[in-house]
Amino acid sequence: MMYGFVRRRLVLTQVLPNNCCRPVLQDLDTTVTDVGLCLNLRFYLRNARSLVVGIRSFSNETESVSVKHGKEYSFTVSYLINSCGLSPEIAKSVSEKVKLKSSKQPDSVLRILKNHGFTNTHISKLVKSRPSLLLAHPERSILPKFEFFKSIGVTNAELAGVCSSTPAILSRSLEHLLIPNYKFLKSVLLYDEKVVKAFRKKSWIFHQDTQKRASPKFAILRELGVPESFFPLILSCYSSIVLQRSDQFDENVKKAIGMGFNPERCRFIHAVHSFTCNSQTTWESKLDVFKRCGWSDDEFSLAFRRCPNFMNASENKLVTTMDFLVNKMGWKTRDIVTYPDILLVNLEKRIIPRCLVIKVLQSKGLVKENMSLRPIIKLIEKKFLDKFVTKYNDTVPQLLNIYQRKKGLEALNMNSYSFPSN
Known part of the structure; x- marks a missing residue:
């Protein structure tokens, strides 16, 4: 009698399913008294509500996990691994952003990509960055863009390289953005070949409204007297000048004019570009490098007017090049003020090996001690x-080996370098 009552209460409170109660209760020790069983019954009934809540919560969590790891989830991860070349870890992460129900749509996308020169590496990179592309309708949204770019001279290799690195291009409107950008770029650059070069090297200018951002700045530059012939140079090499925010553009132009740069000269463009490339904090940090080397404000201004581009070098490059030229080669700081463009030359590949050669020749009295290094380093x-080198091959046969083999930073310690004798 008591057994039946317990069973019915547990079933009614949904603590256990109907078919699970009988085996469990039948296993109870038959020697248990009715009093003990009643006490147990009170315990179960008292906690029935919390047990029901816990079991329902567990049931919901289990259902959620089963959906996540269901057929759709498993198929997406599997497809990303097997068809797109993603690693299991990356595939799991990407699967949170895209859900594939079948292979029909993504297969058509991959087919179009492969037909236009995309390698497995390109596809993996593209899908990782923009997985939603797998759900696109390639005949409507991808193929027309490929055909347009190829019509202006973009090769399959260029198309694959650019689109995998800048996938946003494939999500932009062909009629409302890509074609208008092309027309604007060609109106400035004049030739398709230059537009294609811009596409290859500065692809990001294609997925923003370049005409809207650049045209007002070009108008201001015209008013200042900047020659029209400079505009292709600005757009192809220094596009950040006309694509920066309007307030920043105005401020940087005022700085260049305030430092005495003539808008009719190319150095004006270089100066504005240097201000554009350096935040105020970065600029002050680089300026401090030269102050620590003993430059005055006037010396820095003189160097900057002669070669504004040297401020585009990294702070680390400025420090190491200044240290080498002054402390290892014995240059005076004023020598660098006179020739600041030397700070842009590659230190390891050109400055150090050439200076090693000159040091050897000086140690043997074959060249002057006080010769200027700048023309030597700038020579082709x-x-x-x-x-x-060739001129002194008979006198110093080791010279070519010194030039070719000592290109690393270990050559910075000129005092510890042992020059070979005849």
Whole structure:
């Protein structure tokens, strides 16, 4: 009698399903008294509500997990791994952003990509960055863009390289953005070949409204007297000048004019570009490098007017190049003020090996001690070899080996470098 009552109460409170109660209760020790069973019954009934809540919560969590790891989730992860080349870890992460129900749609997208030169590496990179592309309708949204870019001279290799690195291009409107951008760029650059070069090297200017952002700045530059012939240079090499915010553009132009740059000269463009590329904090940090080397404000202004681009070098490059030229090669700081463009030359590949050669020649009395290094470092490779290496091949046969093999930072310690003797 008591057994039946317990069973019915547990079933009614949904603590256990109907078919689970009988085996459990039948296993109870038959020697248990009715009093003990009643006490147990009170305990179960008292906690029935909390037990029901707990079991329902567990049931919901289990259902959620089963949906997440269901067929749709498993198919998406599997497809991303097997068809798109993603690693299991990345595939799981990407699957949170896109859900694939079948392979029909993504297969059509991958087919279009492969037909236009996309390698497995390109596809993996593209899908990782923009997985929603797998759900696109390629005949409507992808193929027309590919055909347009190819019509202006973009090769399949260029198309694959640019689109995998800048996938936002494929999500932009062909009629309302890509074609208008092309027309504007061509109106400035004049030739499709230059537009294609811009597409290859500065692809990001295609997925924003370049005409809207650049045209007002070009109008201001015209009013200042900047020659029209400079505009292709600005758009192809210094596009950040006309694509920055209007207030920043105005401020940087005022700085350049305030430092005495003539808008009719190309250095004005270089100066505005240097201000554009450096935040105020970065600028002050680089300026401090030269102050620590003993430059006055007037010396810095003189150097900047001669070569504004040197401020585009990283702070670390400025420090290491200044240290090498002054502390290892014995240059005076005023020498660098006179020739600041030397700070843009590659330290490891050109400055150090050429200076090593000159040091050897000076140690043997074959060249002057006080010769200017700037023209030596700026010489093209063939002329430098003819004038300072091949010319002394009989006298110093090790010279070519010194030039070719000592290109690393270990050569910075000139005092510890042992120059070979005859």
